Amino acid sequence: MKCSSHNREKNEGESAPYDENTLKTISKRARLSEGEEAARRILREIYRYGRVGTKDLAYATRLPVPVVAAVRRELEKMGLVSRKAGAVLTSKGEEYVKNILGLSMKGSLLCEACSGKTIIIKEEFRSIVEKLERYANLRPRPYTWLDQAFGIPETAVLRALFMLEEGDVEGRKIIFLGDDDLTSIATGLLGASRKITVIDIDGRLLELISDISRSEGISIECVHHDLRKPLPNELRNTYDVVFTDPPYTIQGLKLFLSRGIDALRKRKCASLYLSFAHKPPEEMLSLQVAISEMGLFIREMITRFNKYEGAEMFANTTFLAKLETTEEAHPSIVGPFDGKIYTGEVSPTIRRYKCKCGYEIDVGISKEFQTIEDLKSQGCPQCGRKKGFKMIRRYAI
Amino acid sequence: MKCSSHNREKNEGESAPYDENTLKTISKRARLSEGEEAARRILREIYRYGRVGTKDLAYATRLPVPVVAAVRRELEKMGLVSRKAGAVLTSKGEEYVKNILGLSMKGSLLCEACSGKTIIIKEEFRSIVEKLERYANLRPRPYTWLDQAFGIPETAVLRALFMLEEGDVEGRKIIFLGDDDLTSIATGLLGASRKITVIDIDGRLLELISDISRSEGISIECVHHDLRKPLPNELRNTYDVVFTDPPYTIQGLKLFLSRGIDALRKRKCASLYLSFAHKPPEEMLSLQVAISEMGLFIREMITRFNKYEGAEMFANTTFLAKLETTEEAHPSIVGPFDGKIYTGEVSPTIRRYKCKCGYEIDVGISKEFQTIEDLKSQGCPQCGRKKGFKMIRRYAI
Numbered sequence: 001m002k003c004s005s006h007n008r009e010k011n012e013g014e015s016a017p018y019d020e021n022t023l024k025t026i027s028k029r030a031r032l033s034e035g036e037e038a039a040r041r042i043l044r045e046i047y048r049y050g051r052v053g054t055k056d057l058a059y060a061t062r063l064p065v066p067v068v069a070a071v072r073r074e075l076e077k078m079g080l081v082s083r084k085a086g087a088v089l090t091s092k093g094e095e096y097v098k099n100i101l102g103l104s105m106k107g108s109l110l111c112e113a114c115s116g117k118t119i120i121i122k123e124e125f126r127s128i129v130e131k132l133e134r135y136a137n138l139r140p141r142p143y144t145w146l147d148q149a150f151g152i153p154e155t156a157v158l159r160a161l162f163m164l165e166e167g168d169v170e171g172r173k174i175i176f177l178g179d180d181d182l183t184s185i186a187t188g189l190l191g192a193s194r195k196i197t198v199i200d201i202d203g204r205l206l207e208l209i210s211d212i213s214r215s216e217g218i219s220i221e222c223v224h225h226d227l228r229k230p231l232p233n234e235l236r237n238t239y240d241v242v243f244t245d246p247p248y249t250i251q252g253l254k255l256f257l258s259r260g261i262d263a264l265r266k267r268k269c270a271s272l273y274l275s276f277a278h279k280p281p282e283e284m285l286s287l288q289v290a291i292s293e294m295g296l297f298i299r300e301m302i303t304r305f306n307k308y309e310g311a312e313m314f315a316n317t318t319f320l321a322k323l324e325t326t327e328e329a330h331p332s333i334v335g336p337f338d339g340k341i342y343t344g345e346v347s348p349t350i351r352r353y354k355c356k357c358g359y360e361i362d363v364g365i366s367k368e369f370q371t372i373e374d375l376k377s378q379g380c381p382q383c384g385r386k387k388g389f390k391m392i393r394r395y396a397i
Numbered sequence: 398m399k400c401s402s403h404n405r406e407k408n409e410g411e412s413a414p415y416d417e418n419t420l421k422t423i424s425k426r427a428r429l430s431e432g433e434e435a436a437r438r439i440l441r442e443i444y445r446y447g448r449v450g451t452k453d454l455a456y457a458t459r460l461p462v463p464v465v466a467a468v469r470r471e472l473e474k475m476g477l478v479s480r481k482a483g484a485v486l487t488s489k490g491e492e493y494v495k496n497i498l499g500l501s502m503k504g505s506l507l508c509e510a511c512s513g514k515t516i517i518i519k520e521e522f523r524s525i526v527e528k529l530e531r532y533a534n535l536r537p538r539p540y541t542w543l544d545q546a547f548g549i550p551e552t553a554v555l556r557a558l559f560m561l562e563e564g565d566v567e568g569r570k571i572i573f574l575g576d577d578d579l580t581s582i583a584t585g586l587l588g589a590s591r592k593i594t595v596i597d598i599d600g601r602l603l604e605l606i607s608d609i610s611r612s613e614g615i616s617i618e619c620v621h622h623d624l625r626k627p628l629p630n631e632l633r634n635t636y637d638v639v640f641t642d643p644p645y646t647i648q649g650l651k652l653f654l655s656r657g658i659d660a661l662r663k664r665k666c667a668s669l670y671l672s673f674a675h676k677p678p679e680e681m682l683s684l685q686v687a688i689s690e691m692g693l694f695i696r697e698m699i700t701r702f703n704k705y706e707g708a709e710m711f712a713n714t715t716f717l718a719k720l721e722t723t724e725e726a727h728p729s730i731v732g733p734f735d736g737k738i739y740t741g742e743v744s745p746t747i748r749r750y751k752c753k754c755g756y757e758i759d760v761g762i763s764k765e766f767q768t769i770e771d772l773k774s775q776g777c778p779q780c781g782r783k784k785g786f787k788m789i790r791r792y793a794i
Contacts, residue, residue, distance in 0.1 A: 037666035102568020111511035118513040171499020269434035284694040297681040301698040
């Protein structure tokens, strides 16, 4: 890492092939919901790390992989970036980020010990990670129409430890609203909670959690239930802590948090842990308004806390927020809910990919391939290739 | 650190001198705005760390020092805690936290490298901390009526590095709305920004910042201005980044963020860094509603990021939030503002302290001693003692 030693005054008279409007142009062409700042961030990450693949760029910038790929293509067209086993700056690009954007630092200042997640997995908890690694392999194929995407085993353990540090595991009754990441198992293996309940709509997952729970002797209660229906009476006003990684739509958030508030024993400063995708600014605002409207506030919010596999549409990472109740906490959805909550229902989008063999494949909720991960795992129907697909069109149904 | 190896089912029939209502009783007696969860948190910290002083307890629980002291006294009365150079659990207390609260873990899981702040100060930036330590000693005595409280030098450097990591220093125009912590100096010393401006109502601080800036050659622009008046025209719609540690009242927050939005060059995902006290739940909610109403959202929120000296009323620590603009970001206060913004104006409170000699001293905005720190530094008017003051009454004016 290096910082140059003097503040730079921009030379206003200097003519350049690229100027500060270049970012705006890129952002318009790639239709970036985050505007010029996202284009800047992508260039910055390429400059800081030298050569970086599209998935890593997506993770670092919290932007969907196809969005990053689109920006990268624009940057290539403009001659700022070239592709050599990852994106690298051309000499023009290097000049642009140094002279116009003023970048000078290489590498990262994020804490290397915890990667900015605030919590570390001490040696004594390594065995839990190893167990989770074994158990994670037993998970059934994700139902993408339920917005399932599997968190990596380390994420489940980090979540459990984060809650433990916050005082929300020891002696606590904890409810997991959906748990395709097996966070309940990681939490149960800490052996410190009073009760753990998992509610899920997917019987396959509950069966797996039950089996593991039995063999580990951690007595997790599994409840097969669709949260669009109200919480069963015996689960209401009972729990100390809620954990959820709901469908990444505003309605999904409202519904799951509403059921969470119903599950909590009524008091102030009760914790609800929320994992959610880094959304475009307007949606981030809507979700925070929805949280406030339920009388909840954000106590902590750690960006890129959770990591997933095969979830390119949200950059394989989401944030972890610790929400707390006020005296006025109340569900915004009461009774049965028959609205749309899953991503595919709320904004059904088809993406058309082109294989290197020329074959074009539609990917989306109603198609043979529901996600790009499905396409990659099964391969091009014409030539069988499993990579190198390029998104050429995107449209709402 | 240890976790017991089995989940505990509470024995419902077991009779105990203390039960789960004990926390509620403590919370009522000490009039805790955070309710029973705060009482639990205090006991948990004492259990985890063995012997802990009131200031450290306040820091760990984010509660004002006098509030923690009041809870500690209740715990002493109940026989759960005794005082021996810090709070320690009695054997009854030990039994209570283990059997009723279910606590079993000692120590902390927070990352030791960064203490949960996500950023570390690499070796190459150590010289900036050393400089800040020298400069911090030159700061004039805080004007408590302006809600000044001095952040420690390391905090100023961590803030600057946090912004640098986020891409908000290199090539950026940054405005500091108030800067009694000299964060502008730490940022300037990174030598990577395009322009730094500091606005403050306190000419003494601006003089110091100017002097340091001149001797370090970092050309910080200082503007003497009361933010209750609108931003000077030449500062509007100009900056890339805002940093503020405003008065810890809702109006203070609204005013400073409004001026911040005015200062920003209009675009999405522009950053406003906000340091603010950990307030009781209802106030946390109000401040998040105020943030949303201005079309801003919280991107990250790191608890206890900032450390201060002599700021017992907010536990010597505040959070750091990175806010970002949406397309609809707009100030909620436009034009001149003649409302109250400082803590002492909004909720003028007098605290009566009793010295060990028996003398009683009123502390508050209109009194000889404005804060407990003033009293401690000048000593009891009767006997000269500089510590051991006990708060015996608290009333609003």
